[in-house]
Amino acid sequence: MAAYSSARGDDAGEVGIGCCVTGTPALGEMASGPIDGPGADGRGGRPSAIVPETDPIPAERRAAPCRVSSAGGHPRRPDHRPTPHPRQPLEELAVTERKPGVVSVVLVNYKGTDDTLTSIAELRKQDWPQDRLEVIVVENGSGPEHLGRLKASDLDFTLVDAGANLGFTGGCNLGVEKSSGEIVAFLNNDARPDAGWVREAMATFASGADIGAVASKVLDWEGVDVDFTEAAMTWYGMGYKPFAGSPDTGRWESETDVLFGTGAAMFIRAELFEQLGGFDDRYFMFYEDVDLGWRLNLLGWRFRYQPKSVAFHKHHASMNKFGDFRETYLLERNALFTLYKNLGDEQLAAALPGSLALAVRRAIGRGGLDSTELDLRNPGDDSVPTIPVPKTSMAGIYGVDQFVEQLPSMTESRRAIQATRVRSDRELLRLFGNRDEPAYPIENYLAGYDKIVHSLGVLEVGTRRRVLIITGDSIGEKMAGPAIRATQMAKQLANEHDVRVISLTRSSPIDPSYEVVTVPHRHPRQMVEHEAWADVIIVQGHALRLFPVLESTRKILVVDVYDPLHLEQLEQGRSDDVDQWNRQVLDASDTLNHQLELGDYFICASERQRMFWLGQLAGSGRVNARTYSRDPDLRSLIGVVPFGLSSTPPVHDQPRVKGVVPGIGKNDKLVVWGGGIYDWFDPITLVRSIAQLAERRPTVKLFFMGVQHPNPDVPEMDIVAKVRAEAEALGLTGKHVFFNDAWIPYEERGAYLLEADAGVSTHYEHLETTFSFRTRILDYLWARLPIVTTAGDSFGDLVAEEKLGVAVHEQDVDGLAAALETAIYDKKARTEFIGNVDRVREQFTWENVLAPLVEFCRNPVRAADKSVRDTAAPVEVHQMRVRVPDRKKLYGIRHDVGRAVHYFRTEGPRSVAGKIKRRLQNR
Numbered sequence: 001m002a003a004y005s006s007a008r009g010d011d012a013g014e015v016g017i018g019c020c021v022t023g024t025p026a027l028g029e030m031a032s033g034p035i036d037g038p039g040a041d042g043r044g045g046r047p048s049a050i051v052p053e054t055d056p057i058p059a060e061r062r063a064a065p066c067r068v069s070s071a072g073g074h075p076r077r078p079d080h081r082p083t084p085h086p087r088q089p090l091e092e093l094a095v096t097e098r099k100p101g102v103v104s105v106v107l108v109n110y111k112g113t114d115d116t117l118t119s120i121a122e123l124r125k126q127d128w129p130q131d132r133l134e135v136i137v138v139e140n141g142s143g144p145e146h147l148g149r150l151k152a153s154d155l156d157f158t159l160v161d162a163g164a165n166l167g168f169t170g171g172c173n174l175g176v177e178k179s180s181g182e183i184v185a186f187l188n189n190d191a192r193p194d195a196g197w198v199r200e201a202m203a204t205f206a207s208g209a210d211i212g213a214v215a216s217k218v219l220d221w222e223g224v225d226v227d228f229t230e231a232a233m234t235w236y237g238m239g240y241k242p243f244a245g246s247p248d249t250g251r252w253e254s255e256t257d258v259l260f261g262t263g264a265a266m267f268i269r270a271e272l273f274e275q276l277g278g279f280d281d282r283y284f285m286f287y288e289d290v291d292l293g294w295r296l297n298l299l300g301w302r303f304r305y306q307p308k309s310v311a312f313h314k315h316h317a318s319m320n321k322f323g324d325f326r327e328t329y330l331l332e333r334n335a336l337f338t339l340y341k342n343l344g345d346e347q348l349a350a351a352l353p354g355s356l357a358l359a360v361r362r363a364i365g366r367g368g369l370d371s372t373e374l375d376l377r378n379p380g381d382d383s384v385p386t387i388p389v390p391k392t393s394m395a396g397i398y399g400v401d402q403f404v405e406q407l408p409s410m411t412e413s414r415r416a417i418q419a420t421r422v423r424s425d426r427e428l429l430r431l432f433g434n435r436d437e438p439a440y441p442i443e444n445y446l447a448g449y450d451k452i453v454h455s456l457g458v459l460e461v462g463t464r465r466r467v468l469i470i471t472g473d474s475i476g477e478k479m480a481g482p483a484i485r486a487t488q489m490a491k492q493l494a495n496e497h498d499v500r501v502i503s504l505t506r507s508s509p510i511d512p513s514y515e516v517v518t519v520p521h522r523h524p525r526q527m528v529e530h531e532a533w534a535d536v537i538i539v540q541g542h543a544l545r546l547f548p549v550l551e552s553t554r555k556i557l558v559v560d561v562y563d564p565l566h567l568e569q570l571e572q573g574r575s576d577d578v579d580q581w582n583r584q585v586l587d588a589s590d591t592l593n594h595q596l597e598l599g600d601y602f603i604c605a606s607e608r609q610r611m612f613w614l615g616q617l618a619g620s621g622r623v624n625a626r627t628y629s630r631d632p633d634l635r636s637l638i639g640v641v642p643f644g645l646s647s648t649p650p651v652h653d654q655p656r657v658k659g660v661v662p663g664i665g666k667n668d669k670l671v672v673w674g675g676g677i678y679d680w681f682d683p684i685t686l687v688r689s690i691a692q693l694a695e696r697r698p699t700v701k702l703f704f705m706g707v708q709h710p711n712p713d714v715p716e717m718d719i720v721a722k723v724r725a726e727a728e729a730l731g732l733t734g735k736h737v738f739f740n741d742a743w744i745p746y747e748e749r750g751a752y753l754l755e756a757d758a759g760v761s762t763h764y765e766h767l768e769t770t771f772s773f774r775t776r777i778l779d780y781l782w783a784r785l786p787i788v789t790t791a792g793d794s795f796g797d798l799v800a801e802e803k804l805g806v807a808v809h810e811q812d813v814d815g816l817a818a819a820l821e822t823a824i825y826d827k828k829a830r831t832e833f834i835g836n837v838d839r840v841r842e843q844f845t846w847e848n849v850l851a852p853l854v855e856f857c858r859n860p861v862r863a864a865d866k867s868v869r870d871t872a873a874p875v876e877v878h879q880m881r882v883r884v885p886d887r888k889k890l891y892g893i894r895h896d897v898g899r900a901v902h903y904f905r906t907e908g909p910r911s912v913a914g915k916i917k918r919r920l921q922n923r
Contacts, residue, residue, distance in 0.1 A: 108175065173279055184269075187264070208512075215258050235436070263289035332363075362396050467537075468500050471485075560641075564592075568588070573585065650753060669757045673702065673760055790808060
């Protein structure tokens with residue numbers, strides 16, 4: 001058990017202090033303060049990024065030295081004495097007219113004038129325009145000597161005489177009322193800011209309109225050890241700083257959202273601070289910044305840790321001269337305040353009884369008391385009416401009693417907070433860090449802690465799961481189907497869970513609601529930390545074979561089999577040597593069978609596919625007595641999750657094709673091929689039908705939207721060269737047939753589709769077609785286009801049944817030309833097709849199609865037949881119902897050399913050189 005010590009903020013001469021004090025255990029110190037209300041604009045909205053305006057503070061004021069302002073008019077303390085009935089936390093602070101771009105730094109001084117003057121001097125060295133920096137010093141009743149020294153200073157700041165010791169909370173609130181900046185910063189008076197402290201924080205606010213506050217990185221005075229880099233919260237209400245006192249090793253240099261920042265150095269939007277009611281005056285000191293940050297997060301705002309905004313803190317420990325019992329009293333009481341106000345009903349029902357019991361147990365443990373002393377079975381009688389009890393024990397008891405005393409006002413605050421919160425406890429739990437932290441190394445207390453945790457289940461309430469999604473495709477501006485599907489899953493699941501998406505090739509962030517990471521398959525060990533992080537893992541493609549840690553995972557495993565890889569290889573490998581072709585098919589079959597052995601839940605693209613996969617699952621032994629007894633329809637084993645489309649209509653921002661691409665006029669009729677050109681498609685019949693139609697309809701134009709796959713590691717397929725040659729031979733290239741050699745960015749495709757008059761997809765009828773799910777058809781539904789497609793697959797059936805367009809037989813040039821003419825030029829037919837498209841497309845929105853997966857992740861369970869075997873054990877060979885001899889690794893030097901030889905033979909030395917160059921760049 002780690003040793004714990006109390007850390008202090010300011011040099012306080014008595015109980016009452018002019019700085020933020022975050023005290024408690026040494027694993028990290030338990031921190032100090034939010035409450036909720038509407039958004040900063042009073043309407044629940046978000047303020048815009050900070051945009052400085054010219055000369056917000058008059059020059060004559062900037063040139064003046066100390067300006068004195070009394071606390072006169074302070075609505076809560078007209079006589080300048082601490083009030084016995086502090087302001088309720090949801091009582092709004094007086095709203096001040098705020099100056100855009102101005103930062104107001106509030107320092108609270110209590111008998112620490114030397115430190116305060118040093119801090120002011122450092123603030124005036126900030127790498128930030130001084131005309132946009134306001135310094136407010138609240139003199140917290142230190143006495144005439146300190147007030148006089150501050151008045152006599154020639155430094156530029158505004159002095160507010162509080163007239164009494166209002167504590168850290170009251171002093172800060174008064175300082176904010178006297179400030180004028182759009183942003184308010186709190187800085188301990190025994191702290192000095194780095195030159196970029198303000199600048200980096202302001203840049204952080206500008207990076208997100210939903211960032212309500214910024215937490216600085218705080219180090220000790222020498223810049224060696226950590227004061228604040230992370231925030232954490234125990235289940236019983238005590239906030240703490242997990243790495244306080246640890247050496248600053250450079251580990252904490254990434255921005256992240258936190259539950260709270262330390263009041264020693266933090267920034268907040270002034271209007272938001274006022275709407276929150278400021279720091280809760282009932283706290284006086286300790287945990288008021290924890291409370292403030294928690295309430296801010298409950299409203300949907302983000303508290304952003306910015307490691308480039310740095311401050312250095314002295315940490316005076318002046319409260320020690322009074323003993324730690326007063327500090328202990330405030331910590332115990334305020335922890336209960338914080339817990340009671342901010343936890344949701346479900347969490348509080350479990351946590352509050354345990355927290356009260358734990359507070360009593362701590363009190364007994366601190367004083368070394370024997371709680372069996374009054375048991376009738378022990379010797380002694382009642383002739384002595386008193387028992388010596390140390391103040392350290394009574395501090396905890398008094399804290400609980402004052403929590404009871406304040407229950408009416410706390411309940412009023414709680415009602416307001418819970419009524420206006422927009423984020424659930426489940427959403428915020430990821431910001432709590434390690435909740436299971438007992439904090440005090442007292443043997444008797446620790447034994448009681450374990451009994452409470454295990455008996456009351458306080459750690460089991462409302463956890464937010466972590467979902468890991470793995471795709472083989474690149475993620476970013478340009479994406480193909482698998483990556484689009486993975487990121488849409490992430491977007492939907494992120495509403496309820498923490499989601500991380502891993503690309504095995506390359507990636508860049510596209511949505512702040514989830515993380516995006518690249519893990520190259522050449523470095524399987526990099527996957528270990530991600531597997532350890534996750535609760536549920538969703539995989540596509542070859543991931544299970546590439547990463548041993550995934551193959552042996554104990555986590556819930558969802559396998560996305562919407563793409564039957566082995567059937568795809570039947571067509572893709574046609575041009576290879578028959579032995580090579582056969583190996584590719586069998587290897588894909590082996591990969592899929594391996595996935596079917598390991599998965600807890602499977603998702604596929606259509607009901608037709610589901611029947612196919614049920615057959616293969618049966619062959620792999622997964623349709624058995626246990627899975628069937630759980631669910632005779634086996635929907636708990638495999639669900640239908642098609643590819644989806646956006647519920648937001650596409651936008652035509654500017655001309656993309658008509659009148660832009662040479663040869664395509666503004667009034668021409670445009671047919672789009674909405675995706676890549678692969679060997680299992682039949683674009684040649686389409687080109688021939690366009691040649692026939694163009695003879696009688698010269699305005700018809702065919703536009704292939706994508707030729708080059710967005711993943712540069714995917715080679716161009718043979719069919720591309722064949723269709724180009726066919727269009728050239730028929731004299732159509734650049735006149736009636738056009739190839740877009742680039743890949744259109746995913747977010748821009750809607751503008752292209754909106755210029756089209758019809759969407760087309762043609763293929764050959766074979767096994768791959770029967771079980772395929774043509775995702776480009778969904779884009780046509782999204783853009784409200786009549787659809788012309790080959791019959792034989794699930795979408796061909798849908799087009800015919802729902803009259804979304806025309807489905808034709810494979811390789812029927814005449815029929816395809818007639819269908820295109822109807823879809824483009826027959827106004828009556830077009831109207832009917834578009835009306836039917838509008839009706840059908842709603843069922844394919846991502847929100848609807850992903851519903852089975854979302855539901856599963858709400859209550860993820862192992863497959864019925866996996867719960868009886870060790871999921872960490874490797875799959876034995878005899879378990880595989882379909883076996884392929886000499887299964888190959890898809891990574892390593894031997895694999896890379898083999899692939900290099902393959903590409904050299906099929907694509908030539910330039911292709912190999914390009915792939916090697918990209919591999920080295922991505923290391």
